[in-house]
Amino acid sequence: xxxxxxxxxxxxxxxxxxxxxxxxxxxxxIAFGRWLALGATVLTFAISTxxxxxxxxxxxDMQFVEKLPWITAFNSWYGLGVDGIxxxxxxxxxFITPLVVIAAWTVIEKRPAQYYASFLILEGLxxxxxxxxxxxxxxxxxxxxxxxxxxxxxxxxxxRRVYATLKFFLYTFLGSVLMLxxxxxxxxxxxxxxxxxxxxxxxxxxxxxxxxQLLIFMSFMxxxxxxxxxxxxxxxxPDAHVEAPTGGSVILAAIMLKMxxxxxxxxxxxxxxxxxxxxDWLVISLxxxxxVYIGFVALVQQDMKKLIAYSxxxxxxxxxxxxxxxxxxxxxxxxxxxxxxxxxxxxxxMISHGLISGAMFFCVGVLYDRVHSRxxxxxxxxxxxxxxxxxxxxxFALANSGLPATSGFVGEFLVIxxxxxxxxxxxxxxxxxxxxxxxxxxxxxxxxxxxxxxNDDVAAxxxxxxxxxxxxxxxxxxxxxxxxxxxxxLDVMRPTVEHLVQQITESKL
Amino acid sequence: MSEPLLSSLNLSVAxxxxxxxxxICVVLLVxxxxxxxxxxxxxxxxxxxxxxxxxxxxxxxxxxRETALEGAYVADPMGDVLKLFAYGxxxxxxxxxxxxLRRRGLFKGEYFLLGLTALLGIMVMISAxxxxxxxxxxELLSLSLYAMVAxxxxxxxxxxxxxxxxxxxxxxxxxxxxxxxxxxxxxGTLQLDxxxxxxxxxxxxRIGLIFGLAFIIAGIAFKFGAVPFHMWVPDVYHGxxxxxxxxxxxxxxxxxxxxAIRVLAxxxxxxxxxxQSMLIALAVLSMIIGNVVAIAQxxxxxxxxxxxxxxVGFILLGILAGTGDGYRAxxxxxxxYVIMAIGSFGMILLLSREGFEADRIEDFRGLNRKSPWFAAxxxxxxxxxxxxxxxxxxxAKLAVLGAVVDVGLVWLAAVxxxxxxxxAFYYLRVIKVMYFDEPADSLAVEGGGVVRAxxxxxxxxxxxxxxxxxxxxxxxxxxxx
Numbered sequence: 001x002x003x004x005x006x007x008x009x010x011x012x013x014x015x016x017x018x019x020x021x022x023x024x025x026x027x028x029x030i031a032f033g034r035w036l037a038l039g040a041t042v043l044t045f046a047i048s049t050x051x052x053x054x055x056x057x058x059x060x061d062m063q064f065v066e067k068l069p070w071i072t073a074f075n076s077w078y079g080l081g082v083d084g085i086x087x088x089x090x091x092x093x094x095f096i097t098p099l100v101v102i103a104a105w106t107v108i109e110k111r112p113a114q115y116y117a118s119f120l121i122l123e124g125l126x127x128x129x130x131x132x133x134x135x136x137x138x139x140x141x142x143x144x145x146x147x148x149x150x151x152x153x154x155x156x157x158x159x160r161r162v163y164a165t166l167k168f169f170l171y172t173f174l175g176s177v178l179m180l181x182x183x184x185x186x187x188x189x190x191x192x193x194x195x196x197x198x199x200x201x202x203x204x205x206x207x208x209x210x211x212x213q214l215l216i217f218m219s220f221m222x223x224x225x226x227x228x229x230x231x232x233x234x235x236x237x238p239d240a241h242v243e244a245p246t247g248g249s250v251i252l253a254a255i256m257l258k259m260x261x262x263x264x265x266x267x268x269x270x271x272x273x274x275x276x277x278x279x280d281w282l283v284i285s286l287x288x289x290x291x292v293y294i295g296f297v298a299l300v301q302q303d304m305k306k307l308i309a310y311s312x313x314x315x316x317x318x319x320x321x322x323x324x325x326x327x328x329x330x331x332x333x334x335x336x337x338x339x340x341x342x343x344x345x346x347x348x349x350m351i352s353h354g355l356i357s358g359a360m361f362f363c364v365g366v367l368y369d370r371v372h373s374r375x376x377x378x379x380x381x382x383x384x385x386x387x388x389x390x391x392x393x394x395x396f397a398l399a400n401s402g403l404p405a406t407s408g409f410v411g412e413f414l415v416i417x418x419x420x421x422x423x424x425x426x427x428x429x430x431x432x433x434x435x436x437x438x439x440x441x442x443x444x445x446x447x448x449x450x451x452x453x454x455n456d457d458v459a460a461x462x463x464x465x466x467x468x469x470x471x472x473x474x475x476x477x478x479x480x481x482x483x484x485x486x487x488x489x490l491d492v493m494r495p496t497v498e499h500l501v502q503q504i505t506e507s508k509l
Numbered sequence: 510m511s512e513p514l515l516s517s518l519n520l521s522v523a524x525x526x527x528x529x530x531x532x533i534c535v536v537l538l539v540x541x542x543x544x545x546x547x548x549x550x551x552x553x554x555x556x557x558x559x560x561x562x563x564x565x566x567x568x569x570x571x572x573x574r575e576t577a578l579e580g581a582y583v584a585d586p587m588g589d590v591l592k593l594f595a596y597g598x599x600x601x602x603x604x605x606x607x608x609x610l611r612r613r614g615l616f617k618g619e620y621f622l623l624g625l626t627a628l629l630g631i632m633v634m635i636s637a638x639x640x641x642x643x644x645x646x647x648e649l650l651s652l653s654l655y656a657m658v659a660x661x662x663x664x665x666x667x668x669x670x671x672x673x674x675x676x677x678x679x680x681x682x683x684x685x686x687x688x689x690x691x692x693x694x695x696x697g698t699l700q701l702d703x704x705x706x707x708x709x710x711x712x713x714x715r716i717g718l719i720f721g722l723a724f725i726i727a728g729i730a731f732k733f734g735a736v737p738f739h740m741w742v743p744d745v746y747h748g749x750x751x752x753x754x755x756x757x758x759x760x761x762x763x764x765x766x767x768x769a770i771r772v773l774a775x776x777x778x779x780x781x782x783x784x785q786s787m788l789i790a791l792a793v794l795s796m797i798i799g800n801v802v803a804i805a806q807x808x809x810x811x812x813x814x815x816x817x818x819x820x821v822g823f824i825l826l827g828i829l830a831g832t833g834d835g836y837r838a839x840x841x842x843x844x845x846y847v848i849m850a851i852g853s854f855g856m857i858l859l860l861s862r863e864g865f866e867a868d869r870i871e872d873f874r875g876l877n878r879k880s881p882w883f884a885a886x887x888x889x890x891x892x893x894x895x896x897x898x899x900x901x902x903x904x905a906k907l908a909v910l911g912a913v914v915d916v917g918l919v920w921l922a923a924v925x926x927x928x929x930x931x932x933a934f935y936y937l938r939v940i941k942v943m944y945f946d947e948p949a950d951s952l953a954v955e956g957g958g959v960v961r962a963x964x965x966x967x968x969x970x971x972x973x974x975x976x977x978x979x980x981x982x983x984x985x986x987x988x989x990x
Contacts, residue, residue: 177926
């Protein structure tokens with residue numbers, strides 16, 4: 001079923017090439033440029049569906065593999081490939097980006113060519129991060145990704161955009177540099193073992209002493225925890241979200257945060273299983289703090305984007321919780337099924353949160369474009385003037401609070417079940433989110449959407465235009481589809497997750 | 510009688526230097542008879558001599574180490590590559606500076622002549638086979654640079670920095686010479702290849718040798734501009750006319766690298782344990798002081814001066830590893846740094862106008878609005894200098910860190926990367942000014958066609974070498990086996 005052409009390279013370089021073309025074209029040719037951006041992103045999505053249709057669901061091996069020599073001096077390869085964990089995230093990326101382009105269509109008037117180009121280049125880099133099988137290539141793309149995002153927040157952001165974007169860049173940069181030292185260290189270890197290599201697969205098989213594992217684990221943890229973000233290194237996220245333009249917030253929430261979760265699954269768990277087993281309590285407690293404490297923080301927010309940002313942190317807590325429950329389960333009762341269920345839940349939660357948080361940021365964007373305020377108190381009774389919008393907003397809000405039949409339910413449910421198998425109190429605390437999540441999301445909807453028309457701004461609102469309807473409609477369909485029928489996603493992941501559980505049960509000492 | 514003597518000197522190996530001396534004499538003589546209007550002849554002749562020197566170097570290139578002048582002169586593949594790189598750097602420096610010098614009425618022969626003599630000093634250092642040759646090269650380079658800093662004679666600031674540079678530089682040269690003399694006194698030789706054996710005989714732990722080494726290290730650190738011998742760097746970078754800053758900030762770095770390699774790695778390699786610990790202190794201090802103080806700067810030239818200090822720390826990291834990998838990494842870092850630094854100073858020259866130096870960070874305000882391409886070039890240069898992939902600066906850092914981790918100094922690598930996060934802040938500030946702020950005026954970018962074309966190539970080089978760094982890394986590996 002494998003393809004004969006290098007599909008992953010196309011997915012990376014097609015959007016980047018289109019982005020460069022847009023930069024050359026400049027603002028003067030933007031009428032054509034917009035269509036170019038849309039065409040390129042839609043084409044990229046169309047091509048990425050081939051990944052799903054040609055995916056072999058019986059193996060945990062890397063598929064659609066490409067391997068070309070890159071830097072021979074470091075034995076580094078241009079190595080690409082996807083498995084059941086990476087593939088859904090790539091499709092999520094290619095799915096969200098066209099929506100961002102559509103949403104910006106008439107909204108972005110300042111330097112539009114550079115705006116679209118940034119997103120296109122960013123898309124290519126993000127696909128590359130999920131597809132890289134070489135740690136050095138992964139790191140290069142992981143860092144390079146910060147550049148377009150830095151520009152996006154800084155140029156098209158809100159009033160405190162400079163502060164927010166510098167904080168975003170420096171925070172994530174600080175998080176990841178120590179990971180580089182760890183990668184170099186492991187490279188040197190592979191050299192000592194006879195075959196120098198930066199391949200992630202080789203790192204996963206590399207025997208490491210416990211002390212080295214602990215240090216490597218901490219450096220990975222710092223990199224990925226900042227990205228997820230986990231409490232207490234989350235403070236860049238609310239600022240970045242609030243100041244970013246709608247498209248930036250969507251990409252940030254829907255895809256960039258997932259890279260932290262992906263990093264845990266790809267690097268931390270299989271490369272440092274013994275250190276992870278030692279320190280799982282740390283990750284689990286931080287995740288539970290994120291779920292509960294950040295849930296309360298979200299409750300008191302006055303700014304819609306900030307509220308959704310905090311809600312993202314709480315929801316991403318499920319991802320880290322689900323990933324690291326595996327160690328607890330395996331240690332306590334050797335529960336392999338439970339471990340797999342936790343990781344399944346983490347993955348589903350990532351995809352689902354990508355759709356829901358993206359949709360909610362789009363909703364805020366729709367309101368912001370009309371009223372130019374993100375304050376909850378500036379709204380009230382939107383349902384009276386924007387009934388169609390209100391329907392979407394309520395749907396996404398319910399999905400965000402984990403209503404069954406939406407995608408938000410599946411991931412949380414799997415993780416909570418898995419935590420029950422480990423410890424009642426984990427499950428108890430995790431389940432608090434069902435109450436808190438509902439509380440802050442529905443209260444938000446109540447204040448913004450329902451009630452009497454609050455002011456003249458709201459009275460003058462116009463309902464969704466066709467463009468906005470398309471964006472929200474597509475997302476709503478995806479949220480419901482994944483909620484009603486998550487089986488295709490779970491099937492794709494199954495062999496990879498089983499393999500991952502197998503990897504983490506084998507000590508590397 | 511004279512026949513065998515000449516052939517025993519093996520002078521053909523040194524053809525490039527001999528050619529350069531002749532070329533300098535020609536340029537000097539021709540320049541005297543030129544009127545100010547036809548000064549372009551000096552400029553053209555200088556560029557021509559560089560091309561000629563490059564041809565000579567390629568023609569007489571060696572595939573293995575060869576000596577001349579009874580061991581005082583060495584030719585090896587590393588030297589050839591570094592020389593070619595130095596010619597290129599000097600040529601680019603001349604071309605970047607041309608417009609600026611013309612606009613300021615500074616378009617005089619001295620800049621080009623002093624540039625060429627400085628280059629000759631660099632070439633002598635690159636080919637040094639004995640401590641005396643090393644010293645000769647150091648002095649030739651330094652004296653040219655002192656004069657160059659002061660060559661805008663109406664500028665008080667420039668005169669002041671030249672004075673500082675000269676006084677401190679003279680002390681440093683003295684220190685270096687003192688160190689050499691101690692080593693000579695204990696080992697009885699100045700020749701680097703004999704020194705290797707002599708040091709082993711005397712015993713590398715002999716306190717007198719270590720005493721001499723400390724002075725040598727201080728001299729080298731001064732030429733590099735490493736903390737705590739860095740005081741001259743910000744003042745000279747800031748005070749000198751921008752074309753001179755561009756010159757000082759680029760080609761002499763190759764010389765400093767080669768100075769360290771010839772003296773420490775080749776001559777005193779048995780004392781690696783001693784100089785490693787000294788260099789660790791210098792490297793860490795340079796990275797800390799350079800990066801932290803750079804944050805407070807508002808003048809771009811001064812900021813780049815502190816940034817140089819921190820980069821010197823990184824180059825020293827490669828050297829102090831004391832392995833072939835480390836020297837290669839440091840060479841790669843030096844070359845990458847020169848490419849990035851010359852571009853950054855070139856941008857200042859591009860934006861400068863009559864009565865406007867463009868050397869403050871805020872002078873770059875809103876550049877993206879005025880000239881998206883050159884804003885992008887500067888952005889690439891800044892990200893590269895900060896060590897963010899996919900630009901060449903990242904690979905330079907990676908190579909150096911790899912060498913350091915390989916010898917078990919993981920903590921040093923961790924310190925280095927953490928400080929590079931501090932560095933990211935001040936480079937980002939330049940990008941912030943260009944992209945996020947609105948322009949203060951609506952004047953277009955004036956720079957001439959040559960500068961524009963060169964900067965375009967410069968910016969693309971940083972990107973392309975960042976995506977395909979293999980060629981440059983392999984080159985360093987080939988010439989430094």
